[in-house]
Amino acid sequence: MQNLVWLRIQGRFFVLLHIEILIMLNVMISCYALNCLPEEAFRIFNSMRSDGANGDEFTFSSLLSICDILEYYNFGKQVHSLILKLSFESDILVASALINMYAKNEDVIDAKRVFDKMAIRNVVAWNTMIFGCGNNGEVINVMKILRDMLFEGIFPDELTISSVLSSCGYASAITETQQVHALAVKLSFQEFVSVSNSLITAYSKCGNITNAFKCFRLMLEPDLVTYTSLINAYAFHGLGKEATEMFEKMISCGIKPDRISFLGILSACVHCGFVNTGLHYFKLMTDVYHIIPDSDHYTCLIDLLGRHGFVNEAFEFLKSIPIQAESNMLGAFIGSCKLHENIELAKSAAGKLFAIEPEKIVNYAVMANIYASHNHWLDAERVRKTMRDKNVAKFPGCSWIQVGNQVHSFVSSDKVHPKLLQIFATLKMLLSSMKEENGVKL
Numbered sequence: 536m537q538n539l540v541w542l543r544i545q546g547r548f549f550v551l552l553h554i555e556i557l558i559m560l561n562v563m564i565s566c567y568a569l570n571c572l573p574e575e576a577f578r579i580f581n582s583m584r585s586d587g588a589n590g591d592e593f594t595f596s597s598l599l600s601i602c603d604i605l606e607y608y609n610f611g612k613q614v615h616s617l618i619l620k621l622s623f624e625s626d627i628l629v630a631s632a633l634i635n636m637y638a639k640n641e642d643v644i645d646a647k648r649v650f651d652k653m654a655i656r657n658v659v660a661w662n663t664m665i666f667g668c669g670n671n672g673e674v675i676n677v678m679k680i681l682r683d684m685l686f687e688g689i690f691p692d693e694l695t696i697s698s699v700l701s702s703c704g705y706a707s708a709i710t711e712t713q714q715v716h717a718l719a720v721k722l723s724f725q726e727f728v729s730v731s732n733s734l735i736t737a738y739s740k741c742g743n744i745t746n747a748f749k750c751f752r753l754m755l756e757p758d759l760v761t762y763t764s765l766i767n768a769y770a771f772h773g774l775g776k777e778a779t780e781m782f783e784k785m786i787s788c789g790i791k792p793d794r795i796s797f798l799g800i801l802s803a804c805v806h807c808g809f810v811n812t813g814l815h816y817f818k819l820m821t822d823v824y825h826i827i828p829d830s831d832h833y834t835c836l837i838d839l840l841g842r843h844g845f846v847n848e849a850f851e852f853l854k855s856i857p858i859q860a861e862s863n864m865l866g867a868f869i870g871s872c873k874l875h876e877n878i879e880l881a882k883s884a885a886g887k888l889f890a891i892e893p894e895k896i897v898n899y900a901v902m903a904n905i906y907a908s909h910n911h912w913l914d915a916e917r918v919r920k921t922m923r924d925k926n927v928a929k930f931p932g933c934s935w936i937q938v939g940n941q942v943h944s945f946v947s948s949d950k951v952h953p954k955l956l957q958i959f960a961t962l963k964m965l966l967s968s969m970k971e972e973n974g975v976k977l
C-alpha cells in the first residue's frame with residue numbers, strides 16, 4: 536500500500552502509483568523550465584522534497600537547465616550538492632546537465648571536473664564538454680578534448696565536428712580548422728549541412744574566404760543557414776558585391792530569407808558603403824517579407840547612413856524608430872558623428888546613452904575623445920571625471936590571434952606584450968599606408 540498515493544483533484548479522488556506522481560511532477564518541472572518559469576519549477580521541487588520525494592535524474596537535469604543563467608547559478612550549485620548527496624552524479628543525463636550549467640556560467644574548470652569524474656561518457660557528454668569549452672573561446676582545450684575522445688575510441692558525430700569548428704572560427708585558428716576539416720572528410724561528415732555550414736564560417740573567420748567558398752560550392756543542398764553563413768563571410772571580408780549576389784541567388788533558389796540573413800546582407804552593405812542597396816534590402820525585409828526589424832537591424836541601418844555621410848538622415852531615422860533607442864543604436868550613431876565631426880548630434884545622443892548604460896566605461900571614453908578632438912576641453916574633462924568616479928572598467932574588450940601554436944591575447948590599452956614596440960611600429964606603418972591608399976579617416 537505504501538506505493539499508492541491518494542490525490543484529490545476538483546473534488547474527485549484518484550489513486551496513483553507513487554512513480555506516476557513523480558513522472559507528473561517531473562513533467563511539470565520540465566515544462567516550467569522550458570517556459571522560463573524557474574521559480575515555479577523550484578516551488579514544485581521544494582514541495583516535492585518536503586513531501587519526502589527526492590526526485591530522479593529527470594528532475595535534476597530539468598532543474599539544472601534553469602541554472603545555466605547567472606541569476607540561478609547559486610541554486611545550480613545547491614542542486615549539485617544535493618545530487619552528490621543522493622549519488623546521482625554518475626548518471627549521464629545529470630552529469631551532462633551539470634557540465635552544461637558550469638560551462639554556460641563560464642566555469643570551464645568545474646565543468647571539466649564533473650566531466651573527468653564521469654565513469655561512462657557517451658558522445659552527448661563529450662559534445663557538451665566540447666561545446667561548453669568552445670563557447671568560452673578555449674580552442675586549445677577543445678582540440679585536446681577532441682583528441683582524448685578519439686583516443687578513447689568514442690566516435691565523434693556531426694555535432695561534435697561542427698562545435699569544434701565553431702570554436703576554431705571563434706579563435707581564428709586556421710591550422711585547427713584544417714585539421715578538423717580533414718577529420719570531417721575522413722569520417723564522411725562533410726555531407727552534413729551543419730558541418731559544411733560551420734566550415735564556411737570557420738574558414739571565413741580565419742581569413743580564408745576562398746576555402747569558405749569552396750566548401751559552399753561542394754554542397755549539394757545549401758540551406759538558409761548555408762547562404763547566411765556565406766553572406767556573413769562576404770560581409771566580414773568586405774565583399775559587398777559577392778554578398779548581394781549570393782543573397783539574390785538564395786532568393787532565386789526559393790529560400791525565404793529570415794531576419795538573420797537580412798542582418799547579414801545589411802552589414803555587408805554597411806561595410807562596403809552600399810547605402811542605396813542597404814536601404815533597398817531594409818525595405819524588402821519590412822514590406823515584402825513582413826519581418827519586424829529588431830534593434831540589430833536598426834543599428835545596421837543607422838550605421839549604414841551615418842557612417843557614409845548621411846548623419847542627419849541617420850538622426851531622423853533614429854528618432855523615427857518605433858522602439859526605445861537602445862545602446863547599440865546610439866553607439867553606432869555616436870560613432871558616425873565622431874567620423875563626420877558632428878559634435879552637436881553626438882552630444883544629444885550621448886545624453887541618452889549615458890542614461891541607458893551609466894556603468895559602461897567605453898561610452899564615456901568615446902565621448903571624451905570626441906570632445907577632446909574638437910578642443911572642448913571642459914566637456915572632455917567632465918566626462919573623464921565621471922569615468923574616473925565610476926571606475927568600472929572591470930571587463931575590458933579582449934581580442935586574440937594565434938601565431939604558430941601560441942595564442943596571444945590583448946585587452947584595450949594593453950601594454951604587457953613582450954613585442955609591444957614591434958607591434959605598435961607595424962600598426963603605425965599599416966595605418967599610414969591605409970591612409971595613403973584610401974584617404975581613410977582613422
Ligand SMILES: *[C@@H]1O[C@H](CO)[C@@H](O)[C@H](O)[C@H]1NC(C)=O
Pocket residue numbers: 742743744745746
Ligand atoms: C587559403 O587556403 C588555401 C589552401 O588551403 C591556400 O592556398 C590559400 O593561400 C589560402 N588563402 C589565404 C588568403 O590564406
